[in-house]
């Protein structure tokens with residue numbers, strides 16, 4: 037599955053799942069733009085790891101929810117490295133709380149980063165992909181978008197929204213051979229899940245037929261397939277990477 041000569045942009049590539057995706061795409065020969073918002077040292081570590089394994093990467097700081105910043109950053113990237121042929125919309129946050137007590141700002145922040153950010157970044161790269169008549173957009177949704185979860189009305193709405201967005205974008209871009217798919221991870225060991233207590237982690241494991249939480253690399257492997265030539269007849273789909281905890285579609 038070679039991506040030699042191609043350029044990718046991974047939002048939230050500085051840590052967790054995004055970092056594993058960056059390393060995997062770089063390993064396939066891609067030059068990878070590592071986006072972050074607030075954590076430059078983590079982004080530098082990702083680029084360093086890419087270089088240590090013989091790949092090419094560069095850093096792009098911007099907030100995916102800021103329309104002007106997204107456009108400027110992708111314009112600058114296109115001028116220096118070429119328009120990305122692969123976009124992984126991975127940047128995401130949680131602001132959990134029961135709906136009755138959830139602050140409007142926490143609803144807005146999660147919808148803006150997870151869902152609007154996906155729209156803004158996709159919009160900014162699609163013209164270049166359509167011109168080339170080749171492109172891959174991969175949206176990182178979540179099992180919570182399918183199951184729902186008490187305390188996460190904002191997050192589950194955003195992640196379910198990404199599935200509708202994926203399907204509509206897939207229909208709009210298919211005639212130009214640009215595919216759009218989602219990956220819906222279950223519980224993966226990253227900073228995002230590190231705050232879960234031991235007890236909660238045990239409860240989650242009990243619901244996972246494969247018996248463990250996932251690794252960022254498990255998600256990256258699916259992204260790698262969707263980014264590759266081998267997935268060219270797949271669009272509008274969701275790959276569930278959750279150890280079997282949810283098997284629907």
Ligand code: NDP
Pocket residue numbers: 047048049050051052053054071072073074075076078098099100101125126127128129149150176177178179220221222223224225226227228229
């Ligand atoms: P982490 O919290 O470990 O990392 C989040 C990443 O997103 C960081 O690189 C962070 O950058 C970046 N980021 C956050 N907000 C913005 C923003 N506004 N603009 C640009 N970048 C931003 O998360 P995970 O690796 O766990 O999650 C990655 C994705 O996978 C998310 O979309 C998440 O919802 C999804 N997911 C995760 C699961 C899990 O169990 N971990 C399960 C299902 C889905 P910085 O370093 O600068 O803060």
